[in-house]
Amino acid sequence: MFCHPSLVLVIINQPNRASGSRYARHSAQLSSSHLCDCASTIMGDIPAAAKSESASFSKLLTSHNLRQLLDSVDAFLFDCDGVIWKGDVLIHGVPDTIDMLRSMGKNLVFVTNNSTKSRRAYAKKFQTLGISVREDEIFSSSFAAAMFLKVNNFPTEKKVYVIGEQGILDELESAGYTGLGGPEDGRKTIEWEQNNLFDHDKNVGAVVVGLDRHINYYKLQYATLCIRENPGCLFIATNLDAVGHMSVMQEWPGAGCMVAAIRGSTEKEPVVVGKPSTFLMDFLLEKFDIPTSRMCMVGDRLDTDILFGQNAGCKTLLVLSGVTTLSTLEDTANHIQPDYYTSQMPDMHKLFGESVK
């Protein structure tokens, strides 16, 4: 059933609906925005006490405002970690939602700050998980780093030193650049002698720093020397995420950790190419003839995904299946408010189902 405001009272009178008690509590101050909150919502995994408090500005996604969102958006940009999957485990219900959006003719883009894989490797991961996604629908920060060099006419005869994983090296190679460092330097150590002169390639013209699970002092010194001693050497950060889901069980230090380390040793500020920088948006705008006001960014992080969407002028939907909790969203210290929030991305499919019953 599609929930027009005029039909809301029908829903309210159904005592089994999740939001019934909520309506009763707020009935004295109903407004059109409150009416929307009384429609069907999916917040089953959030404690009852938390449910009673909505964020100051964000609206809980309902079967009603989802329809409004679907009507006003032509492209959905999805973060991956914490939205599509957690680690290598697919979030249940994602394929149905993707199929639904494709059947509606929506453009889909998968935007991830995780630089450990190339777009090709991500396309394989999607395939393994049973989701059909084309390489050109994927925008990873590894790809963004290579594209940043490309659009800035970084000369191919210069080299790029990488603190990060294979994804960055692969994207650099695809763009015609020579990458150094990365996984190979994870095995290198330094012999500490008083006359030790650490040699570095004076032809390195850019350092790209992303998440690196094999970070060591060798790489820190190499990158530091390039930035401090090679004239004009660029310092590019794939992203600044403090933590990420490297396993499904907990959060682990993200690229923000490695980038901060190089910021600490060089006292220089990086250029950030991943979210929330709008650098990637240029590619999306070239790809689709769609204004950003008809795009919606769906993500689990306020300071990257939601800010990225807002910086670009997109609509925004926060999912609480990743790093952000409802209490973080509602904390008075948080000033980043998405347009909508819901527990997880497949709620879109479920809520749409509710609305057409």
Added chain:
Amino acid sequence: MFCHPSLVLVIINQPNRASGSRYARHSAQLSSSHLCDCASTIMGDIPAAAKSESASFSKLLTSHNLRQLLDSVDAFLFDCDGVIWKGDVLIHGVPDTIDMLRSMGKNLVFVTNNSTKSRRAYAKKFQTLGISVREDEIFSSSFAAAMFLKVNNFPTEKKVYVIGEQGILDELESAGYTGLGGPEDGRKTIEWEQNNLFDHDKNVGAVVVGLDRHINYYKLQYATLCIRENPGCLFIATNLDAVGHMSVMQEWPGAGCMVAAIRGSTEKEPVVVGKPSTFLMDFLLEKFDIPTSRMCMVGDRLDTDILFGQNAGCKTLLVLSGVTTLSTLEDTANHIQPDYYTSQMPDMHKLFGESVK
């Protein structure tokens, strides 16, 4: 010869003196401070062009103002790396200067931000280099970290996780604390599996971060979890030096690199116990019954040594034998001006010799 202002012209007329040309250039605008610059100076290893420009506020150390400094100071605080030694190589002439100051009855303190050694290990290093320095004359940032816990009544039943080297663990042990991590965790790796739960000790109540040449992802994750998940866990930085002389040949990432990494992954700010924090000064004030105005900090770094001295109200002497160049000192972007500067610490002995000829 002790150089009274009234005797300056005698010196100026000696064409072989290093500062002769300087006087000629500036003779039209002589003031009492310029007169002092015309006394004997030791800047032989600084290019002639550089010598002609003095810093806006700092005075070049001369045989004349050295005597004024010696007369007005009862305790000299020396930084070690770049002042006493470079790496493990003693700067020529240091022992004679130390002997001279001791013979004058000056108190000597050796203050170092290098946390890789304990005070005991530093005393041995001094001995090996042929300098007699007592353990209680040494104030390292490793010692400062342990003392910070002590004065803040950190409970001995709590544990301390260390990103850093043996010096921090040794000082923690001397203070009665149980340290974890450090060199031992430098050999640990993480097996990447989807259900990987990284276990950490919930009884860790403080994380100390210093220079760590065996930094790895294991340590970054351990420290990050302690700070993010153990309620009230302290985050202590030995110091924030961006780079340091880990070998005599070049600069290497310093503790500022590792501290920044943990700041990046935890989004928390550390308590800094080394220079330029004045935490160590409390110990010096308890040790000596000397006002800080009668102390002089001698160091090679503007943002740690000189700032530390200034924060505490000491006189300050910058030596150019370490990380700071004359052009850095004179750069308009630099706002930290020591009272005096000279090429290296043993200049004090040479200039004093000139003054008593």
